[in-house]
Amino acid sequence: MSRIGKKPVELPKGVSASVSGQTVEVKGPKGSRSFTATDDVTLALDGNAITVTPRGSSKRARAQWGMTRTMVANLATGVSEGFKKELEIQGVGYRAAMQGNVLKLSLGYSHEVNFEVPAGVTVTTPKQTEIVVEGIDQQVVGQVASNIREWRAPEPYKGKGIRYKGEFIFRKEGKKK
Incomplete structure (x- = not known):
């Protein structure tokens, strides 16, 4: 189990996100960025947090789980603080x-x-x-x-x-x- 992937990505104040399929778009005071995840994970927007869950128990899906969560967290940090x-x-x-x-x-x-x-x-x-x-x-x-x-x-x-x-x-x- 990915210890990093389990944690939802909390969006800071002034940052909004939208999830459509495998693409996450994050907008904030410094600009907007987007990231397209692989088909091994599922992205979901729950209120003010984005959660990432693996679609299977394969080694690749578990590897993509933590990496995708970190990429989404970096999007949120980048558009809010830089x-x-x-x-x-x-x-x-x-x-x-x-x-x-x-x-x-x-x-x-x-x-x-x-x-x-x-x-x-x-x-x-x-x-x-x-x-x-x-x-x-x-x-x-x-x-x-x-x-x-x-x-x-x-x-x-x-x-x-x-x-x-x-x-x-x-x-x-x-x-x-």
């Missing part, structure tokens, strides 16, 4: 700045890196060494943050690079004489 990833830049001369819809990164290369921000995501730079990625879709926010981090992942000797806020970088000892 998702946020914070990145830190460490290194001498490394900095970031927003210019319109383009994130300009100086990361020690011979050129500046121009990162085009996709639609549905907001990127801000409160400081030159901080990047905040926000949006209503958790997958897109995480992917954009990962793509930015790829430009200069933190290295283990000096710790220079782009890292998630609070991320621990395992440090290595350098050469010995």
